[in-house]
Amino acid sequence: MNGYRRATMPAFSARAPNLLLSRRMACLALGQLAIGCTAKPVDRPTTTREPSALLAQQHAALGRIVDIPARIRPAFQLDGFDPPPPPRSGDWRSTHNEMGESFEEYVHTFPQVPTMERSALALRVMGDLSIKPEIIREYLEIFYSLPVILLPRSDDQSWAAMSKVDKNGQRQVFASDALDRLQPTVPENAFACVGLTEDLLLGNKALEQVYAVNEPERRVGVMTFAGSVPLPPRGSDVSSDVEMLRRYLKSASHEIGHTFGFAHCVYFACNMAGAASPDEADRRPAHVCPICLRKLYWATRANLVGRYQKLASFYTRYGMATEAAWVTTRSHQLVAPAQATL
Numbered sequence: 001m002n003g004y005r006r007a008t009m010p011a012f013s014a015r016a017p018n019l020l021l022s023r024r025m026a027c028l029a030l031g032q033l034a035i036g037c038t039a040k041p042v043d044r045p046t047t048t049r050e051p052s053a054l055l056a057q058q059h060a061a062l063g064r065i066v067d068i069p070a071r072i073r074p075a076f077q078l079d080g081f082d083p084p085p086p087p088r089s090g091d092w093r094s095t096h097n098e099m100g101e102s103f104e105e106y107v108h109t110f111p112q113v114p115t116m117e118r119s120a121l122a123l124r125v126m127g128d129l130s131i132k133p134e135i136i137r138e139y140l141e142i143f144y145s146l147p148v149i150l151l152p153r154s155d156d157q158s159w160a161a162m163s164k165v166d167k168n169g170q171r172q173v174f175a176s177d178a179l180d181r182l183q184p185t186v187p188e189n190a191f192a193c194v195g196l197t198e199d200l201l202l203g204n205k206a207l208e209q210v211y212a213v214n215e216p217e218r219r220v221g222v223m224t225f226a227g228s229v230p231l232p233p234r235g236s237d238v239s240s241d242v243e244m245l246r247r248y249l250k251s252a253s254h255e256i257g258h259t260f261g262f263a264h265c266v267y268f269a270c271n272m273a274g275a276a277s278p279d280e281a282d283r284r285p286a287h288v289c290p291i292c293l294r295k296l297y298w299a300t301r302a303n304l305v306g307r308y309q310k311l312a313s314f315y316t317r318y319g320m321a322t323e324a325a326w327v328t329t330r331s332h333q334l335v336a337p338a339q340a341t342l
């Protein structure tokens, strides 16, 4: 058993106000200022950490894994994962001074996670979506190893009424309005209900554009693909375009990671790394690193071997060969030591 298992931790415990604020506005800002974040983005040299220093940080962030069952411990070995790529000018890491979040730090935020009574994640499309939502639903169900419910699409007229169109023709909506719209429809068995949209999301006060906002205390969140995916023309269906499909799935899995309370990853090339543009998002892999995987495992108790095998099947079915090969290799690395101990 994992010593950090949340059995004694209430899923929706009260938090310190500053922590609540940072959780509420957990994700990325598209604009100049990260709403709700305590640190204003700063320009700083794009430095790369020394390999030995990075390795020490990775080990510290992962923590001791002796409490994890031996048969799945190889899933958390650090070798075989790429370091973070050197940030380019304008990248997220070059403009946001993020220090990273260890596994232990994550646990001690008392994050929003599924419970026995509220074991599912609910999704609702709000506005246009250029990919079949069922594909996203299935992917997230496998990625996070929990039931994912696709609720009926938000009513077009009411969505249009709460949004406005900017001078570029891009529809935008206040995130708080979207959350208010979601709240009455949160299923009783859902630990969170997240709206998916391609419209711009605005923070409350200064019209900052944000990628996602989560309010754990209300079990609602909303995320946009605008900013991390080069959006196709309105009304498109890019579900059969592998490159576009990859972008949507990577973006959805990243933002739902924030719903679980995962902070941005600074330790590896990882799906939970921040991205300030579609180009930078493209450079993120679909998989999560061992540290973020440990958070995922703690939050969901995923069957890690089965997860990789199902992901391999999913990726193969949708033509994502690179991702299929990666998870297949990982599943083999997990299965082999497990068999050796039998």
Ligand SMILES: [Zn+2]
Binding pocket: 027, 028, 254, 255, 258, 264, 273, 274, 275
């Ligand atoms: Zn993010």
Ligand SMILES: [Zn+2]
Binding pocket: 265, 266, 267, 268, 270, 271, 272, 273, 288, 289, 290, 291, 292, 293
């Ligand atoms: Zn990571």
